[in-house]
Amino acid sequence: MNKSIIFITLLFCNSVFAQNYFTSYYDSAKTILKEKYQVIKKKRKEIKHGTYEIYYENGKLWQKGLFVNDSLDGYWIDNYIDGSINQEINYKNGSLEGITKTYDITGQILQIEPYKNNLLNGKLIIYYTNGILMEESEYNMGILNGKTISYLENGKIRAIRNFKNGIEEGEFVEYFENEKIKEKSFKVKGIYDSLFTGYYKDFKDGDVQKKCYYKNGKLNGLFTGYYPSGNIMMECNYINDNIEGQYILYFDVNDTLNLKGGIKETGLYKNDTKTGLWKSFYPNGKLHTIGNFVNNLLDGEWFIYYENDVLKQCGTFLNGTEVGAWNFYTKSGKVFYEGKFIDGKKEGTWLWYYDNGKIWKEIKYIGNSIQYPVKTYDESGKCIESFKQEEDNK
Template identity: 55%
Template sequence: MRSLLVLFLLSLFISIHSFGQKKIKTYYSDKSVKEIFEGKASKKDTIYNGSYEIYYENGKLWQKGQFKDNLLDGFWLDYFEDGKIKQELTYVKGNLEGISKTYYNNGKINQIQAYKNNLLHGKLEIYYTNGILMEESEYYMGILHGKSASYFEDGYKRVERFFIEGLENGDYIEYFENHNIKEKSCKKKGKYDGFFVGYYKEFKDSTVKHECNYANGNIEGEFKGYYPSGNIMLNCNYVNNIIEGEYRLYHDYKNVILIDSLYLKEIGIYNNFKKVGLWKSYYQNGKLHTIGNFVNALYEGEWLVYFEDGTLKQKGSYKNGLENGLWINYYKSGKLNFEGNYIDGKRVGNWKWYYETSKIWKDCSYENGELIYPFNFYDEKGNLNFIYSEE
């Protein structure tokens, strides 16, 4: 035990040194009593045998108990400096045995422990300072083995689980602070294995947030996520804890349960947790939003962006994840908004912006991504409005 017996060297003896059993006292530097014990003392060694007491410097009893042949033996008491009991312990030949108790300074029980041969063996109970049970677990020769449960300070359960030889095994249930279920799962040899269901904190009806299966601690197979409405949010597949294959993300329709129709938000392919191939995203009305390809998680080739009504908004190309070549952006009317070129993600050459009447309103140039001054602004009739310079 962390607070149990820090034995001090004998500082001063009342009696003449001998090898007989004596009542011995030691003292602090201010000559107040530190220890009173029975034993044998010589210049070379001290053997404790019989009653033992040690005191704080303020004169209050710190610990009391018995020694037998220099080993802790029998019932021991440990006190706080204000005189309140801190621990109740039982020893046999120097080892903790049976029930031990520790207390908070307010007098409430802190822990109740069962020991065998100095190892936790049996039930362990831990309490909050208000007396509410915090944790109860079963031990076998120092190792967690059997049922284990922990609780919030209001007394409601936080986690319930089962241990075999120190590792979590079997059903696992965890709760939020508001008493709603947070997770239901299964574990094997300390790792997630089998079903897993996670829940939203806000809903008492245990609304599912996501569900999947584990194998040896890794997500395997189908993974589903849900909106609070119960509508599906995403659907994908895992291999050895990595997203692999088709990935589908869905829009949610508030207060509407979708049964016959599913509204895609995004669809594409993962390979080794990297986006590859054709990816599409959609507006909530089902119209295409973006379309293009990934290579090894990088944008590649032509990408198109659409307005919600289906008209083209932007088109441009990527190379190794960077903008490359001509990029064109349109107004919703279909008229040209701006156009210009990229090389390796940097603007180059002449760039032009247009009014919706097709007249130029800004005309400038870039070199290696840097804007070149001066550049021109025009009015809606095409007349030069002003020249913008860096000064």
């Protein structure tokens, strides 16, 4: 009795799941095969079950793998149009499971991806097209967790990052191609936070280029720049990514003979904009320039000095443009030439002088263009030359 029941059951199963083969073609003459696969009938519905193959129109195998009850299962391959392998993929019950490998058209491996239940899980490895390792990262059920190491094409480490629940967290270190550290920083919830240190590339390892501080992804606090010598280059303060307050630029010790590390330029910032009185200095500490900024533009009277404290030139700016009378002096303090600007263009009569104060040359301008004739005088004040434009162009 039991044997009869088993026999009837087997016959029933073979009838319900009887396999058929399906094929399709690119052409109506059915000479160019497109795909072939096995199907079974289950609950009056045909489903893929068994080997599946699809081909390019040139006859090369495109994909091959296994279906189980209409779901991708087991080992699959995906090829380029020339028949070379593109991917090796593993499935289980329709989901990615195990290792997936991706290749370029030459057969060089590009990526190794570990999957579990259709999610990246384990070490993801990416390669350059020359086979050199590009990046290694750790995933936990589809989420980046742990250390990610990126490499340069020469095989040297480019960066080391840490992730927590898919977001950068903790120390970040980046390297130059010569293996020297480029940057050290910290990230909280994916954004910069606390100390950031940048380094020089072409000097001895550990030469700091800048130090600054972040809070909630924005520059906040003291920003210090350094020369390759290690001496301070500049100092300023940031508030929410904007320079605020005193700005000081220094000379390098190696660039100064009489004043080591002296101030080169100083002034005020407000909301990341130059404002108020600004000064610059020579390496010996003597004043070089002094004047005001308004909204990042030169404004008001500006004075420029020679290194011996003698005034070199002075004049007025309005919204960054020269206006009004401007005077220029020799190193001995005598007037060299003078004239007037309108909206940044020379206008009217400009005069050049001998050391004795007599006029040497006279040029008239309209809108920065010379109006001929141009006159020159000897030291007694006598006009010795008056030339026109055609003479000037000879």
